[in-house]
Amino acid sequence: MRAVIQRVKNAKVEVEGKTVGKIENGLLVLLGVGKDDNKEDIKYLAEKIINLRIFDDENGKMNLSLLDINGELLIVSQFTLYGDCRKGRRPSYSESAPPDIAxxxxxxxxxxCKNYNLKVETGEFGAHMQVSLVNDGPVTLLLDSKKVF
Structure with missing residues (x-):
């Protein structure tokens, strides 16, 4: 399971011109599901994201987690995180999970993530979405549950 995590002042996702998810002050998570992912990957990544200390404390040091600031979470599915561009000019998605499993x-x-009692919003799985955000910092991190990077 892979995630691009962005600390945001606000973010929203629209489908066909309608807002389906919207947050203030928190994290936008673009989430890709791999063909070998399972419940352990979910547990690892959810715990890691919720507890990452990437929000500023009173001294301006990144020392607080989403839980500490009672932040919000917007999760958007993005299978293209498994795009392999090493060969040719067209990405291969052979490592991404099939849509039903994903x-x-x-x-x-x-x-x-909802089990942490935070506000959690989502995009619409499989839909063509428009994602808007104001990145705070900017702070953008990459996570992989298999610890590839």
Missing amino acids: KKLYEEFVNA
Whole structure:
């Protein structure tokens, strides 16, 4: 499971011109599900993201987590995080999970994050979405549950 995490002042996701998810002060998570992912990947990534100390404390040091600031979370599915561009000019998505499995694991990831009693919003799995955000910092991190990077 892979995630691009962005600390944001606000973010929203739209489908066909309608806002389906919107947050203030928190994290935008673009989430890709790999073909070998399972519940352990969900547990690892949810815990890691929720507890990352990437928000400023009173001294301006990144020392607080999403939980510490009672921040909000917007989770958007993005299978292209598994795009392999090493050969040719067209990305290969052979390492991404098939849509039916990816959707199930994506929903389980969302539920795992909701267990932390934070506001959690989502995009619409499989839809063509427009994501808008104001990146704060900017702070952008890459995570992989298999610890590839």
